[in-house]
Amino acid sequence: MVVSVGRVLQENLGDIQGNLLHAYHMPVARYAFYRLEDPASGRAWLGKLSDRVTSATRWSEGDKPSSTMNVALSFRGLEALGLPTATLASFPEEFRLGMAERSEILGDVGESAPECWEDALKGDGLHVLVEIHAQTTTALESHTEWLESVSQAAEGVVVEYVQDAALPKTGTEHFGFVDGISQPSVEGSALPELPGHGTPVESGKWKPLRPGEFILGYVGEDGLASETPTPAALGLNGTFVVFRKLHQRVADFRQFLRTTAQALWDTDDPEKVELLAAKLVGRWRSGCPLELSPDQDNAAIANNPQINNNFRFAQDPDGERCPIGAHIRRANPRGSLDATDTLVRRHRILRRGLPYGEWLESESDDGADRGLVFIAVGSSISRQFEFVQEEWINKGDLFFLDGEKDPFVGANDGTGKMTLPGPSVPFIFNLQRFVTVRGGEYFFMPGLEALRKLAQGKWSADS
Amino acid sequence: MSPSAESGSPYENITEMTLLTPIKDGEADELAQVLAAVQIAEDSPIKKISTIHYARWVILDEGARLLFTSNFDGTWEKYLRDFSEKIPEGLDAIWGHCVGWPGAQPFAPFRKWVDRHQVPANLFYAAYPESTVREVQRALDWKEKTERFVAELAKPPRSS
Numbered sequence A: 001m002v003v004s005v006g007r008v009l010q011e012n013l014g015d016i017q018g019n020l021l022h023a024y025h026m027p028v029a030r031y032a033f034y035r036l037e038d039p040a041s042g043r044a045w046l047g048k049l050s051d052r053v054t055s056a057t058r059w060s061e062g063d064k065p066s067s068t069m070n071v072a073l074s075f076r077g078l079e080a081l082g083l084p085t086a087t088l089a090s091f092p093e094e095f096r097l098g099m100a101e102r103s104e105i106l107g108d109v110g111e112s113a114p115e116c117w118e119d120a121l122k123g124d125g126l127h128v129l130v131e132i133h134a135q136t137t138t139a140l141e142s143h144t145e146w147l148e149s150v151s152q153a154a155e156g157v158v159v160e161y162v163q164d165a166a167l168p169k170t171g172t173e174h175f176g177f178v179d180g181i182s183q184p185s186v187e188g189s190a191l192p193e194l195p196g197h198g199t200p201v202e203s204g205k206w207k208p209l210r211p212g213e214f215i216l217g218y219v220g221e222d223g224l225a226s227e228t229p230t231p232a233a234l235g236l237n238g239t240f241v242v243f244r245k246l247h248q249r250v251a252d253f254r255q256f257l258r259t260t261a262q263a264l265w266d267t268d269d270p271e272k273v274e275l276l277a278a279k280l281v282g283r284w285r286s287g288c289p290l291e292l293s294p295d296q297d298n299a300a301i302a303n304n305p306q307i308n309n310n311f312r313f314a315q316d317p318d319g320e321r322c323p324i325g326a327h328i329r330r331a332n333p334r335g336s337l338d339a340t341d342t343l344v345r346r347h348r349i350l351r352r353g354l355p356y357g358e359w360l361e362s363e364s365d366d367g368a369d370r371g372l373v374f375i376a377v378g379s380s381i382s383r384q385f386e387f388v389q390e391e392w393i394n395k396g397d398l399f400f401l402d403g404e405k406d407p408f409v410g411a412n413d414g415t416g417k418m419t420l421p422g423p424s425v426p427f428i429f430n431l432q433r434f435v436t437v438r439g440g441e442y443f444f445m446p447g448l449e450a451l452r453k454l455a456q457g458k459w460s461a462d463s
Numbered sequence B: 001m002s003p004s005a006e007s008g009s010p011y012e013n014i015t016e017m018t019l020l021t022p023i024k025d026g027e028a029d030e031l032a033q034v035l036a037a038v039q040i041a042e043d044s045p046i047k048k049i050s051t052i053h054y055a056r057w058v059i060l061d062e063g064a065r066l067l068f069t070s071n072f073d074g075t076w077e078k079y080l081r082d083f084s085e086k087i088p089e090g091l092d093a094i095w096g097h098c099v100g101w102p103g104a105q106p107f108a109p110f111r112k113w114v115d116r117h118q119v120p121a122n123l124f125y126a127a128y129p130e131s132t133v134r135e136v137q138r139a140l141d142w143k144e145k146t147e148r149f150v151a152e153l154a155k156p157p158r159s160s
């Protein structure tokens, strides 16, 4: 009997953690990181948390909770829980090494190098990530109180770092763009299918991605079950979560837009500044894609989810509407790399981040820290997040843009270049880095049953 | 898995690979036919791997062994993944005639098999190690456009 993979996923939503397949869409969040000093007490603490972890079960109208909680473990965290060597070794290499060790691949150099990260984020102490998302700050605080009381009562469970995040009052990320529009759709996730989120197929249609791309133990786009650690039950319904604290240089970015508009068009009037901003991202600040409206912003397109992601770049081979090097075209080239090129569908990521810090009101930098808590979800960190970051964001070779990096979030060093068809000199020169890395780590977010078994010490060497 | 076989390329952006694999008894002729067909195919599967500079297959020792050598952009691991994901049927058609071939998919056993049969290079030289296949293609495209542009400039002004 052939079992539909999609249906199986749907039956397992109660065992998959929340905010992976579907976004919570809550405005505030807290990311708390704990270090475990003792396996047994760490497991007991995890057991208490596991009772309150939010699953991917869909909420019906009106019973969306006021707050949620999710738990993930780094490789150091799995070690600290006392898992045996063979189990630890069955996890993928990049996860075992951790983010700091991957700095070369990720372009984390210069000020973004691990040596320059925030102290607490560069140590080996980020064992457990506990995420709380909430509808209001009051709900966030009361959930935190519970977490703190449980954690303080536990022996050897130490808070290493806490990062808060909240959507700025503009409802955008800090550079001023609506974010979180395009996300891969997943077969069997029980979400309505919107055009543009899946993989482009013939006749203008889109096909959702197979669940193995995002959840361990299911069939992926290669037709094979995604590789899981052993024992398989530990991996089943789990996935990998990339946490990255990205600082944004907002004043520099705004200044750059004005001076560059001046250089390209001899004017810095708002119309040209906005056009330039859109060219860097591939969408106007409203979210309206350049591919659908290249000359001016269009709110009707931006606000219509049936339309605002329904494009594929194939009719724009030279990037006259949306530059080939624009952020969204690099991060998801859709139908623009012809069939002989990289299989785009094997390199998609679910983004679940949220901005942190206050909106910058002044013209000049106020010295405050603001940016994005970048979260990427996928069943293979190396094939998905790392590949996108290395090959698409920070290299241009695949797009025949040798030497160019993403103008918006890439690791530019003041000598960056962007090819920009349109103006009489179709290039931007001397691009600097607007986004720097403050720290981060790779996490494994287990299924609920696996989390309970981890907490019971079922797979631990010492119990 | 040991990283031992990862090529010892002295260059950052270009990698070499040499594989020497035993051919199954009596299958060398059939293999030669497969390779000849790939050579003349319009839509050769090799074209799908846009990072290969050169590749060659040679049947050695009166049909006993198959030699494969290739130079490509990027890292060993990524190159193998590309192969395994994009042209598994093409690989199976060729190396299916070799002893112990696990199939191009899934990736892990395939990677292990390649690792086992790889021969490290004693010397590897590249004339333009900084340039990828796409850079070369783009430079050639520019060259052609520049020549056309120069030719256009050289034309006597058209009388109206």
Ligand code: HEM
Residues within 6 Å of the ligand: A173, A174, A175, A177, A178, A179, A180, A181, A182, A183, A246, A247, A248, A281, A283, A327, A328, A329, A331, A332, A349, A351, A371, A372, A374, A385, A388, A389, A393, A409, A435
């Ligand atoms: C501070 C850093 C970043 C900011 C402010 C930012 C902002 C944005 C914005 C405004 C969009 C368009 C809206 C949307 O489609 O959701 C977008 C899309 C996207 N970004 Fe980023 N981004 C950042 C970093 C990154 C990084 C580091 C990656 C990958 C490694 C990435 C991957 C993506 C992807 C995959 C999309 C969707 C593309 C599509 O499917 O059309 N972003 N980002």
